[in-house]
Amino acid sequence: MKIIGIETSCDETGVAIYDDRLGILSNQLYSQVKLHSNYGGIVPELAAREHEKKVIPLIQAAMHEAGLKSKQINAVAFTAGPGLVGSLLVGATIGRALAFAWDVPAIPVHHMEGHLLSPMLEEKTIKFPFVGLLVSGAHTQLILVHGIGEYILLGESVDDAVGEAFDKTAKLLGLKYPGGPNLSKLAKKGEEGRFIFPRPMINHSNFNFSFAGLKTFVENFFEKNKNNDNEQMRADIARAFEDAVVDILVIKCKRALKYTNLKRLVLAGGVSANMSLRQNMTKMIKSCNGELFYTSPAFCTDNGAMIAYVGMIRFKRGEYSKLNIIVRPRWALSDIASIIN
CATH class of the missing domain: 3.30.420.40 (ATPase, nucleotide binding domain)
Known part of the structure:
Protein backbone atom coordinates (compact mmCIF):
# COMPACT_ATOMS: atom_id res chain seq x y z
CA MET A 1 0.00 0.00 0.00
CA LEU A 117 7.20 8.72 15.30
CA SER A 118 9.68 10.00 12.69
CA PRO A 119 12.59 7.88 14.01
CA MET A 120 10.55 4.85 12.93
CA LEU A 121 11.03 5.94 9.32
CA GLU A 122 14.57 4.59 9.60
CA GLU A 123 14.54 2.46 12.76
CA LYS A 124 11.93 -0.30 12.92
CA THR A 125 12.92 -1.75 16.30
CA ILE A 126 11.64 0.95 18.65
CA LYS A 127 9.41 -0.82 21.12
CA PHE A 128 6.63 0.65 23.21
CA PRO A 129 6.48 2.09 25.79
CA PHE A 130 9.06 4.88 25.63
CA VAL A 131 9.59 8.47 26.71
CA GLY A 132 9.58 11.03 23.92
CA LEU A 133 11.16 14.48 24.00
CA LEU A 134 9.56 16.75 21.40
CA VAL A 135 11.70 19.83 20.76
CA SER A 136 10.73 22.10 17.90
CA GLY A 137 10.21 25.77 17.13
CA ALA A 138 6.90 25.93 18.97
CA HIS A 139 6.89 22.85 21.24
CA THR A 140 8.92 21.47 24.10
CA GLN A 141 7.19 18.45 25.60
CA LEU A 142 7.99 15.25 27.45
CA ILE A 143 5.58 12.51 26.42
CA LEU A 144 4.99 9.05 27.84
CA VAL A 145 4.19 6.88 24.81
CA HIS A 146 2.35 3.63 25.53
CA GLY A 147 1.47 2.98 21.87
CA ILE A 148 0.11 4.62 18.71
CA GLY A 149 -2.35 7.29 19.86
CA GLU A 150 -1.66 6.52 23.52
CA TYR A 151 0.15 9.63 24.70
CA ILE A 152 0.41 11.08 28.19
CA LEU A 153 1.90 14.55 28.64
CA LEU A 154 4.50 14.48 31.42
CA GLY A 155 5.65 18.08 31.09
CA GLU A 156 6.03 21.01 28.73
CA SER A 157 7.42 24.53 28.56
CA VAL A 158 5.46 27.01 30.64
CA ASP A 159 6.61 29.87 28.38
CA ASP A 160 8.93 29.84 25.36
CA ALA A 161 9.60 26.58 23.57
CA VAL A 162 13.27 25.70 23.28
CA GLY A 163 13.30 26.50 19.56
CA GLU A 164 11.84 29.94 20.23
CA ALA A 165 14.46 30.57 22.91
CA PHE A 166 17.21 29.64 20.46
CA ASP A 167 15.81 31.95 17.78
CA LYS A 168 15.31 34.91 20.15
CA THR A 169 18.79 34.56 21.64
CA ALA A 170 20.30 34.28 18.18
CA LYS A 171 18.56 37.51 17.15
CA LEU A 172 19.95 39.20 20.25
CA LEU A 173 23.44 38.16 19.16
CA GLY A 174 22.86 39.61 15.70
CA LEU A 175 22.51 36.27 13.91
CA LYS A 176 20.30 35.85 10.87
CA TYR A 177 17.11 33.77 10.68
CA PRO A 178 16.82 30.85 11.22
CA GLY A 179 18.53 31.61 14.49
CA GLY A 180 18.80 28.19 16.11
CA PRO A 181 21.21 26.52 13.66
CA ASN A 182 23.28 29.71 13.37
CA LEU A 183 23.57 30.00 17.15
CA SER A 184 24.74 26.39 17.41
CA LYS A 185 27.32 27.02 14.70
CA LEU A 186 28.62 30.05 16.61
CA ALA A 187 28.62 28.10 19.90
CA LYS A 188 31.19 25.68 18.47
CA LYS A 189 33.69 28.57 18.54
CA GLY A 190 32.86 29.38 22.15
CA GLU A 191 35.02 28.61 25.19
CA GLU A 192 33.47 26.03 27.48
CA GLY A 193 32.87 27.33 30.98
CA ARG A 194 33.83 30.97 30.38
CA PHE A 195 30.26 31.98 31.20
CA ILE A 196 27.82 29.94 33.27
CA PHE A 197 24.14 30.68 32.78
CA PRO A 198 21.26 29.50 35.01
CA ARG A 199 19.33 26.26 34.46
CA PRO A 200 15.72 27.18 35.29
CA MET A 201 13.42 24.61 36.94
CA ILE A 202 15.96 21.78 37.11
CA ASN A 203 15.30 21.43 40.84
CA HIS A 204 11.52 21.33 40.43
CA SER A 205 9.98 17.93 41.01
CA ASN A 206 7.78 18.19 37.90
CA PHE A 207 8.77 17.74 34.25
CA ASN A 208 7.96 21.25 33.00
CA PHE A 209 10.45 23.57 31.34
CA SER A 210 11.03 27.33 31.30
CA PHE A 211 13.31 29.10 28.86
CA ALA A 212 12.01 32.70 28.89
CA GLY A 213 13.98 33.55 32.03
CA LEU A 214 17.18 32.13 30.55
CA LYS A 215 16.66 34.21 27.42
CA THR A 216 16.14 37.34 29.55
CA PHE A 217 19.24 36.54 31.59
CA VAL A 218 21.29 36.39 28.39
CA GLU A 219 19.79 39.67 27.22
CA ASN A 220 20.69 41.42 30.49
CA PHE A 221 24.13 39.82 30.54
CA PHE A 222 24.82 40.99 27.00
CA GLU A 223 23.68 44.52 27.84
CA LYS A 224 25.97 44.72 30.89
CA ASN A 225 28.95 43.53 28.87
CA LYS A 226 28.32 45.39 25.62
CA ASN A 227 31.49 47.46 26.06
CA ASN A 228 33.46 44.22 25.63
CA ASP A 229 31.41 43.05 22.67
CA ASN A 230 33.37 41.13 20.07
CA GLU A 231 33.01 37.95 18.03
CA GLN A 232 34.62 35.74 20.69
CA MET A 233 32.41 37.05 23.47
CA ARG A 234 29.32 36.37 21.37
CA ALA A 235 30.58 32.87 20.68
CA ASP A 236 31.15 32.30 24.39
CA ILE A 237 27.65 33.56 25.17
CA ALA A 238 26.20 31.24 22.51
CA ARG A 239 28.14 28.33 24.01
CA ALA A 240 26.96 29.12 27.55
CA PHE A 241 23.36 29.42 26.38
CA GLU A 242 23.43 26.16 24.42
CA ASP A 243 25.12 24.34 27.31
CA ALA A 244 22.42 25.56 29.70
CA VAL A 245 19.58 24.47 27.40
CA VAL A 246 21.10 21.06 26.78
CA ASP A 247 21.68 20.50 30.50
CA ILE A 248 18.04 21.33 31.25
CA LEU A 249 16.76 18.91 28.63
CA VAL A 250 19.09 16.12 29.70
CA ILE A 251 18.25 16.49 33.39
CA LYS A 252 14.51 16.46 32.74
CA CYS A 253 14.74 13.44 30.43
CA LYS A 254 16.79 11.49 32.95
CA ARG A 255 14.22 12.29 35.62
CA ALA A 256 11.35 11.22 33.33
CA LEU A 257 13.03 7.89 32.57
CA LYS A 258 13.51 7.23 36.28
CA TYR A 259 9.91 8.24 37.06
CA THR A 260 8.46 5.95 34.37
CA ASN A 261 11.00 3.17 35.00
CA LEU A 262 11.72 3.06 31.27
CA LYS A 263 14.98 2.71 29.36
CA ARG A 264 13.96 3.97 25.91
CA LEU A 265 14.12 7.65 24.93
CA VAL A 266 13.11 9.17 21.58
CA LEU A 267 14.32 12.64 20.51
CA ALA A 268 12.22 14.33 17.84
CA GLY A 269 11.57 17.73 16.31
CA GLY A 270 13.83 20.28 14.64
CA VAL A 271 15.99 20.95 17.69
CA SER A 272 16.75 17.22 17.99
CA ALA A 273 19.24 17.74 15.15
CA ASN A 274 21.42 19.76 17.54
CA MET A 275 24.70 17.84 17.87
CA SER A 276 25.44 18.96 21.42
CA LEU A 277 22.01 17.73 22.51
CA ARG A 278 22.54 14.37 20.81
CA GLN A 279 26.00 13.89 22.29
CA ASN A 280 24.92 14.73 25.83
CA MET A 281 21.75 12.65 25.61
CA THR A 282 23.87 9.74 24.40
CA LYS A 283 26.14 10.04 27.44
CA MET A 284 23.16 10.20 29.76
CA ILE A 285 21.36 7.22 28.24
CA LYS A 286 24.53 5.12 28.37
CA SER A 287 24.84 5.87 32.09
CA CYS A 288 21.29 4.55 32.48
CA ASN A 289 21.97 1.45 30.33
CA GLY A 290 19.15 2.62 28.07
CA GLU A 291 18.49 3.19 24.38
CA LEU A 292 18.33 6.49 22.52
CA PHE A 293 16.54 6.94 19.20
CA TYR A 294 16.48 9.87 16.78
CA THR A 295 16.19 10.29 13.05
CA SER A 296 18.64 11.73 10.53
CA PRO A 297 18.73 15.54 10.30
CA ALA A 298 16.75 15.48 7.03
Whole structure:
Protein backbone atom coordinates (compact mmCIF):
# COMPACT_ATOMS: atom_id res chain seq x y z
CA MET A 1 0.00 0.00 0.00
CA LYS A 2 1.11 3.52 -0.78
CA ILE A 3 0.28 6.78 1.01
CA ILE A 4 1.07 10.30 -0.14
CA GLY A 5 1.74 12.73 2.73
CA ILE A 6 1.41 16.52 2.56
CA GLU A 7 3.01 18.79 5.15
CA THR A 8 2.19 22.53 5.21
CA SER A 9 2.00 23.41 8.91
CA CYS A 10 4.46 26.31 8.92
CA ASP A 11 7.20 27.43 6.53
CA GLU A 12 8.19 24.22 4.76
CA THR A 13 6.21 22.47 2.07
CA GLY A 14 6.77 18.74 2.14
CA VAL A 15 5.32 15.97 -0.02
CA ALA A 16 6.36 12.32 0.24
CA ILE A 17 5.12 8.86 -0.70
CA TYR A 18 5.48 5.96 1.73
CA ASP A 19 5.12 2.28 0.89
CA ASP A 20 4.37 -0.15 3.72
CA ARG A 21 6.84 -2.68 2.30
CA LEU A 22 9.52 -0.55 0.64
CA GLY A 23 9.52 2.53 2.87
CA ILE A 24 9.99 6.03 1.47
CA LEU A 25 9.55 6.10 -2.31
CA SER A 26 9.90 9.85 -2.73
CA ASN A 27 10.48 12.87 -0.52
CA GLN A 28 10.14 16.41 -1.86
CA LEU A 29 10.73 19.48 0.30
CA TYR A 30 10.69 23.21 -0.27
CA SER A 31 11.96 25.51 2.49
CA GLN A 32 10.86 29.13 2.81
CA VAL A 33 13.90 30.15 4.87
CA LYS A 34 15.21 32.66 2.33
CA LEU A 35 11.80 34.28 2.01
CA HIS A 36 11.27 34.79 5.74
CA SER A 37 14.89 35.68 6.52
CA ASN A 38 14.17 39.09 5.01
CA TYR A 39 11.74 39.72 7.87
CA GLY A 40 13.65 38.06 10.71
CA GLY A 41 10.91 35.49 11.27
CA ILE A 42 7.93 33.74 9.75
CA VAL A 43 5.21 35.90 8.19
CA PRO A 44 2.06 33.71 8.26
CA GLU A 45 0.34 35.23 5.22
CA LEU A 46 3.45 34.88 3.08
CA ALA A 47 3.91 31.31 4.27
CA ALA A 48 0.40 30.34 3.19
CA ARG A 49 0.83 31.95 -0.22
CA GLU A 50 4.12 30.16 -0.77
CA HIS A 51 2.50 26.81 0.07
CA GLU A 52 -0.17 27.55 -2.56
CA LYS A 53 2.54 28.07 -5.17
CA LYS A 54 4.66 25.05 -4.33
CA VAL A 55 2.41 22.23 -3.13
CA ILE A 56 1.03 21.05 -6.50
CA PRO A 57 4.44 21.08 -8.27
CA LEU A 58 5.85 19.12 -5.31
CA ILE A 59 3.02 16.57 -5.54
CA GLN A 60 3.79 16.13 -9.23
CA ALA A 61 7.51 15.81 -8.48
CA ALA A 62 6.88 13.22 -5.74
CA MET A 63 4.68 11.13 -8.02
CA HIS A 64 7.29 11.34 -10.79
CA GLU A 65 10.15 10.43 -8.43
CA ALA A 66 8.23 7.39 -7.21
CA GLY A 67 7.19 6.44 -10.75
CA LEU A 68 3.53 6.21 -9.76
CA LYS A 69 0.14 7.07 -11.23
CA SER A 70 -2.76 8.36 -9.18
CA LYS A 71 -4.56 4.99 -9.31
CA GLN A 72 -1.65 3.45 -7.37
CA ILE A 73 -2.16 5.70 -4.34
CA ASN A 74 -4.26 4.13 -1.58
CA ALA A 75 -4.82 7.20 0.62
CA VAL A 76 -3.88 10.84 1.09
CA ALA A 77 -2.52 12.04 4.44
CA PHE A 78 -2.09 15.69 5.34
CA THR A 79 -1.14 17.76 8.38
CA ALA A 80 -4.30 18.99 10.10
CA GLY A 81 -2.56 20.73 13.00
CA PRO A 82 -1.10 22.20 15.04
CA GLY A 83 0.40 25.05 13.03
CA LEU A 84 -0.42 28.28 11.20
CA VAL A 85 -4.07 28.22 10.21
CA GLY A 86 -3.55 29.60 6.70
CA SER A 87 -0.75 27.15 5.95
CA LEU A 88 -2.73 24.22 7.36
CA LEU A 89 -5.73 25.09 5.22
CA VAL A 90 -3.63 24.90 2.05
CA GLY A 91 -2.52 21.33 2.75
CA ALA A 92 -5.91 20.23 4.07
CA THR A 93 -7.75 21.61 1.04
CA ILE A 94 -5.37 20.03 -1.44
CA GLY A 95 -5.37 16.76 0.50
CA ARG A 96 -9.16 16.55 0.57
CA ALA A 97 -9.41 17.46 -3.11
CA LEU A 98 -6.94 14.75 -4.11
CA ALA A 99 -8.70 12.16 -1.96
CA PHE A 100 -12.03 13.04 -3.54
CA ALA A 101 -10.63 13.06 -7.10
CA TRP A 102 -8.76 9.79 -6.63
CA ASP A 103 -11.60 8.20 -4.65
CA VAL A 104 -9.36 7.21 -1.72
CA PRO A 105 -9.53 7.93 2.03
CA ALA A 106 -8.30 11.23 3.46
CA ILE A 107 -6.31 11.02 6.69
CA PRO A 108 -5.69 14.08 8.88
CA VAL A 109 -2.40 13.76 10.76
CA HIS A 110 -1.21 15.44 13.94
CA HIS A 111 2.01 17.29 13.15
CA MET A 112 3.65 16.44 16.48
CA GLU A 113 2.72 12.77 16.18
CA GLY A 114 4.57 12.88 12.87
CA HIS A 115 7.68 14.18 14.62
CA LEU A 116 7.29 11.78 17.55
CA LEU A 117 7.20 8.72 15.30
CA SER A 118 9.68 10.00 12.69
CA PRO A 119 12.59 7.88 14.01
CA MET A 120 10.55 4.85 12.93
CA LEU A 121 11.03 5.94 9.32
CA GLU A 122 14.57 4.59 9.60
CA GLU A 123 14.54 2.46 12.76
CA LYS A 124 11.93 -0.30 12.92
CA THR A 125 12.92 -1.75 16.30
CA ILE A 126 11.64 0.95 18.65
CA LYS A 127 9.41 -0.82 21.12
CA PHE A 128 6.63 0.65 23.21
CA PRO A 129 6.48 2.09 25.79
CA PHE A 130 9.06 4.88 25.63
CA VAL A 131 9.59 8.47 26.71
CA GLY A 132 9.58 11.03 23.92
CA LEU A 133 11.16 14.48 24.00
CA LEU A 134 9.56 16.75 21.40
CA VAL A 135 11.70 19.83 20.76
CA SER A 136 10.73 22.10 17.90
CA GLY A 137 10.21 25.77 17.13
CA ALA A 138 6.90 25.93 18.97
CA HIS A 139 6.89 22.85 21.24
CA THR A 140 8.92 21.47 24.10
CA GLN A 141 7.19 18.45 25.60
CA LEU A 142 7.99 15.25 27.45
CA ILE A 143 5.58 12.51 26.42
CA LEU A 144 4.99 9.05 27.84
CA VAL A 145 4.19 6.88 24.81
CA HIS A 146 2.35 3.63 25.53
CA GLY A 147 1.47 2.98 21.87
CA ILE A 148 0.11 4.62 18.71
CA GLY A 149 -2.35 7.29 19.86
CA GLU A 150 -1.66 6.52 23.52
CA TYR A 151 0.15 9.63 24.70
CA ILE A 152 0.41 11.08 28.19
CA LEU A 153 1.90 14.55 28.64
CA LEU A 154 4.50 14.48 31.42
CA GLY A 155 5.65 18.08 31.09
CA GLU A 156 6.03 21.01 28.73
CA SER A 157 7.42 24.53 28.56
CA VAL A 158 5.46 27.01 30.64
CA ASP A 159 6.61 29.87 28.38
CA ASP A 160 8.93 29.84 25.36
CA ALA A 161 9.60 26.58 23.57
CA VAL A 162 13.27 25.70 23.28
CA GLY A 163 13.30 26.50 19.56
CA GLU A 164 11.84 29.94 20.23
CA ALA A 165 14.46 30.57 22.91
CA PHE A 166 17.21 29.64 20.46
CA ASP A 167 15.81 31.95 17.78
CA LYS A 168 15.31 34.91 20.15
CA THR A 169 18.79 34.56 21.64
CA ALA A 170 20.30 34.28 18.18
CA LYS A 171 18.56 37.51 17.15
CA LEU A 172 19.95 39.20 20.25
CA LEU A 173 23.44 38.16 19.16
CA GLY A 174 22.86 39.61 15.70
CA LEU A 175 22.51 36.27 13.91
CA LYS A 176 20.30 35.85 10.87
CA TYR A 177 17.11 33.77 10.68
CA PRO A 178 16.82 30.85 11.22
CA GLY A 179 18.53 31.61 14.49
CA GLY A 180 18.80 28.19 16.11
CA PRO A 181 21.21 26.52 13.66
CA ASN A 182 23.28 29.71 13.37
CA LEU A 183 23.57 30.00 17.15
CA SER A 184 24.74 26.39 17.41
CA LYS A 185 27.32 27.02 14.70
CA LEU A 186 28.62 30.05 16.61
CA ALA A 187 28.62 28.10 19.90
CA LYS A 188 31.19 25.68 18.47
CA LYS A 189 33.69 28.57 18.54
CA GLY A 190 32.86 29.38 22.15
CA GLU A 191 35.02 28.61 25.19
CA GLU A 192 33.47 26.03 27.48
CA GLY A 193 32.87 27.33 30.98
CA ARG A 194 33.83 30.97 30.38
CA PHE A 195 30.26 31.98 31.20
CA ILE A 196 27.82 29.94 33.27
CA PHE A 197 24.14 30.68 32.78
CA PRO A 198 21.26 29.50 35.01
CA ARG A 199 19.33 26.26 34.46
CA PRO A 200 15.72 27.18 35.29
CA MET A 201 13.42 24.61 36.94
CA ILE A 202 15.96 21.78 37.11
CA ASN A 203 15.30 21.43 40.84
CA HIS A 204 11.52 21.33 40.43
CA SER A 205 9.98 17.93 41.01
CA ASN A 206 7.78 18.19 37.90
CA PHE A 207 8.77 17.74 34.25
CA ASN A 208 7.96 21.25 33.00
CA PHE A 209 10.45 23.57 31.34
CA SER A 210 11.03 27.33 31.30
CA PHE A 211 13.31 29.10 28.86
CA ALA A 212 12.01 32.70 28.89
CA GLY A 213 13.98 33.55 32.03
CA LEU A 214 17.18 32.13 30.55
CA LYS A 215 16.66 34.21 27.42
CA THR A 216 16.14 37.34 29.55
CA PHE A 217 19.24 36.54 31.59
CA VAL A 218 21.29 36.39 28.39
CA GLU A 219 19.79 39.67 27.22
CA ASN A 220 20.69 41.42 30.49
CA PHE A 221 24.13 39.82 30.54
CA PHE A 222 24.82 40.99 27.00
CA GLU A 223 23.68 44.52 27.84
CA LYS A 224 25.97 44.72 30.89
CA ASN A 225 28.95 43.53 28.87
CA LYS A 226 28.32 45.39 25.62
CA ASN A 227 31.49 47.46 26.06
CA ASN A 228 33.46 44.22 25.63
CA ASP A 229 31.41 43.05 22.67
CA ASN A 230 33.37 41.13 20.07
CA GLU A 231 33.01 37.95 18.03
CA GLN A 232 34.62 35.74 20.69
CA MET A 233 32.41 37.05 23.47
CA ARG A 234 29.32 36.37 21.37
CA ALA A 235 30.58 32.87 20.68
CA ASP A 236 31.15 32.30 24.39
CA ILE A 237 27.65 33.56 25.17
CA ALA A 238 26.20 31.24 22.51
CA ARG A 239 28.14 28.33 24.01
CA ALA A 240 26.96 29.12 27.55
CA PHE A 241 23.36 29.42 26.38
CA GLU A 242 23.43 26.16 24.42
CA ASP A 243 25.12 24.34 27.31
CA ALA A 244 22.42 25.56 29.70
CA VAL A 245 19.58 24.47 27.40
CA VAL A 246 21.10 21.06 26.78
CA ASP A 247 21.68 20.50 30.50
CA ILE A 248 18.04 21.33 31.25
CA LEU A 249 16.76 18.91 28.63
CA VAL A 250 19.09 16.12 29.70
CA ILE A 251 18.25 16.49 33.39
CA LYS A 252 14.51 16.46 32.74
CA CYS A 253 14.74 13.44 30.43
CA LYS A 254 16.79 11.49 32.95
CA ARG A 255 14.22 12.29 35.62
CA ALA A 256 11.35 11.22 33.33
CA LEU A 257 13.03 7.89 32.57
CA LYS A 258 13.51 7.23 36.28
CA TYR A 259 9.91 8.24 37.06
CA THR A 260 8.46 5.95 34.37
CA ASN A 261 11.00 3.17 35.00
CA LEU A 262 11.72 3.06 31.27
CA LYS A 263 14.98 2.71 29.36
CA ARG A 264 13.96 3.97 25.91
CA LEU A 265 14.12 7.65 24.93
CA VAL A 266 13.11 9.17 21.58
CA LEU A 267 14.32 12.64 20.51
CA ALA A 268 12.22 14.33 17.84
CA GLY A 269 11.57 17.73 16.31
CA GLY A 270 13.83 20.28 14.64
CA VAL A 271 15.99 20.95 17.69
CA SER A 272 16.75 17.22 17.99
CA ALA A 273 19.24 17.74 15.15
CA ASN A 274 21.42 19.76 17.54
CA MET A 275 24.70 17.84 17.87
CA SER A 276 25.44 18.96 21.42
CA LEU A 277 22.01 17.73 22.51
CA ARG A 278 22.54 14.37 20.81
CA GLN A 279 26.00 13.89 22.29
CA ASN A 280 24.92 14.73 25.83
CA MET A 281 21.75 12.65 25.61
CA THR A 282 23.87 9.74 24.40
CA LYS A 283 26.14 10.04 27.44
CA MET A 284 23.16 10.20 29.76
CA ILE A 285 21.36 7.22 28.24
CA LYS A 286 24.53 5.12 28.37
CA SER A 287 24.84 5.87 32.09
CA CYS A 288 21.29 4.55 32.48
CA ASN A 289 21.97 1.45 30.33
CA GLY A 290 19.15 2.62 28.07
CA GLU A 291 18.49 3.19 24.38
CA LEU A 292 18.33 6.49 22.52
CA PHE A 293 16.54 6.94 19.20
CA TYR A 294 16.48 9.87 16.78
CA THR A 295 16.19 10.29 13.05
CA SER A 296 18.64 11.73 10.53
CA PRO A 297 18.73 15.54 10.30
CA ALA A 298 16.75 15.48 7.03
CA PHE A 299 13.73 14.13 8.91
CA CYS A 300 14.10 16.26 12.06
CA THR A 301 12.62 19.34 10.46
CA ASP A 302 9.11 19.41 8.97
CA ASN A 303 8.71 16.95 6.10
CA GLY A 304 6.09 15.01 4.17
CA ALA A 305 7.65 11.61 4.92
CA MET A 306 6.67 11.66 8.59
CA ILE A 307 3.11 12.63 7.62
CA ALA A 308 2.90 9.82 5.06
CA TYR A 309 4.26 7.34 7.63
CA VAL A 310 1.71 8.26 10.29
CA GLY A 311 -0.94 8.29 7.56
CA MET A 312 -0.06 4.68 6.76
CA ILE A 313 -0.43 3.68 10.41
CA ARG A 314 -3.81 5.40 10.65
CA PHE A 315 -4.93 3.96 7.32
CA LYS A 316 -4.22 0.40 8.46
CA ARG A 317 -6.19 1.07 11.64
CA GLY A 318 -9.17 2.27 9.60
CA GLU A 319 -8.92 5.81 10.98
CA TYR A 320 -10.10 8.04 8.18
CA SER A 321 -12.23 11.17 8.29
CA LYS A 322 -15.10 12.75 6.43
CA LEU A 323 -14.60 15.12 3.52
CA ASN A 324 -15.27 18.29 5.48
CA ILE A 325 -12.15 20.42 5.86
CA ILE A 326 -11.13 20.82 9.52
CA VAL A 327 -7.77 22.05 10.80
CA ARG A 328 -6.58 22.60 14.36
CA PRO A 329 -4.01 25.40 14.78
CA ARG A 330 -3.92 24.34 18.44
CA TRP A 331 -4.23 20.61 18.94
CA ALA A 332 -3.00 18.65 21.93
CA LEU A 333 -1.61 15.15 21.41
CA SER A 334 -3.97 13.95 24.14
CA ASP A 335 -6.89 15.07 21.93
CA ILE A 336 -5.54 13.38 18.83
CA ALA A 337 -8.74 11.46 18.01
CA SER A 338 -10.88 14.58 17.85
CA ILE A 339 -11.05 14.90 14.05
CA ILE A 340 -10.61 11.25 13.12
CA ASN A 341 -13.77 9.41 11.96
